[in-house]
Amino acid sequence: MSGSRKPLIAGNWKMNLNHLEAIALVQKIAFALPAKYFEKVDVTVIPPFTDIRSVQTVVDGDKLLLTYGAQDLSAHDSGAYTGEISGAFLAKLGCTFVVVGHSERRTMHAETDEVVLAKTKAALKHGLTPIVCIGEGLDIRESGEHVAYNVAQLKGSLAGLSAEDIAKVVIAYEPVWAIGTGRVASAADAQEVCAAVRTTLAEIADASTAASVRVLYGGSVNAKNVGDIVGQTDVDGALVGGASLKADEFSTLSAIAAGGPLP
Numbered sequence: 001m002s003g004s005r006k007p008l009i010a011g012n013w014k015m016n017l018n019h020l021e022a023i024a025l026v027q028k029i030a031f032a033l034p035a036k037y038f039e040k041v042d043v044t045v046i047p048p049f050t051d052i053r054s055v056q057t058v059v060d061g062d063k064l065l066l067t068y069g070a071q072d073l074s075a076h077d078s079g080a081y082t083g084e085i086s087g088a089f090l091a092k093l094g095c096t097f098v099v100v101g102h103s104e105r106r107t108m109h110a111e112t113d114e115v116v117l118a119k120t121k122a123a124l125k126h127g128l129t130p131i132v133c134i135g136e137g138l139d140i141r142e143s144g145e146h147v148a149y150n151v152a153q154l155k156g157s158l159a160g161l162s163a164e165d166i167a168k169v170v171i172a173y174e175p176v177w178a179i180g181t182g183r184v185a186s187a188a189d190a191q192e193v194c195a196a197v198r199t200t201l202a203e204i205a206d207a208s209t210a211a212s213v214r215v216l217y218g219g220s221v222n223a224k225n226v227g228d229i230v231g232q233t234d235v236d237g238a239l240v241g242g243a244s245l246k247a248d249e250f251s252t253l254s255a256i257a258a259g260g261p262l263p
């Protein structure tokens, strides 16, 4: 973490919690994190689409400082795309962030870098901040090619974007072998790839853009390991899966990313 970048803790709920459960969780997190924390950390929740309207109502009604976003969006604005959700709809619901190219979508929905790029452009077009995910599988990690692999995925996912647009994205490095496995990358592993991400951003945009973009780590992050991870120079927060479904754990790890004290 560097002083010039405010840490971001994003809770990716994946396909968990219905809209009533979503309201309860958001209220608990907000209660545990009074306003002073938000001076030092941005906290966002990323629920399923069907929860977003309810989350918006709580956040607006109670004037909460946490933000919310979506787990995916369509590359298209509107039309005959059954089952897809437009960035325009998400913007209208007050979403701040949208996750793009999560490894679960790259793997289970065959999303290529080209698709991720198109979705990143759609997010930017609608004023949403894309959280663009990259990350290698275990085979790549074991072959020692992980830095080159992530750099290539990053370049492919941002190909042709202007420095001005790149300045508006968040990057999340999530090694696939560390997702939902309890096998967290070491803080040094996270730093190695996040530093390579920043070097690449300087190459495809410029140095000041690279210095301003937030690069998150994701993969089995919890209250016990978050301190070490966000303590790394080039890691500016975390994309949290399982631990974001528990109010106490998520509030605690957000407070740790803020530099304390514990809630």
Ligand SMILES: O=C(CO)COP(=O)(O)O
Pocket (backbone or CB within 6 Å): 012, 102, 174, 178, 179, 180, 181, 182, 218, 219, 220, 221, 239, 240, 241, 242, 243
């Ligand atoms: O995929 C993730 C967040 O997007 C990480 O999930 P876990 O924190 O459950 O490993």
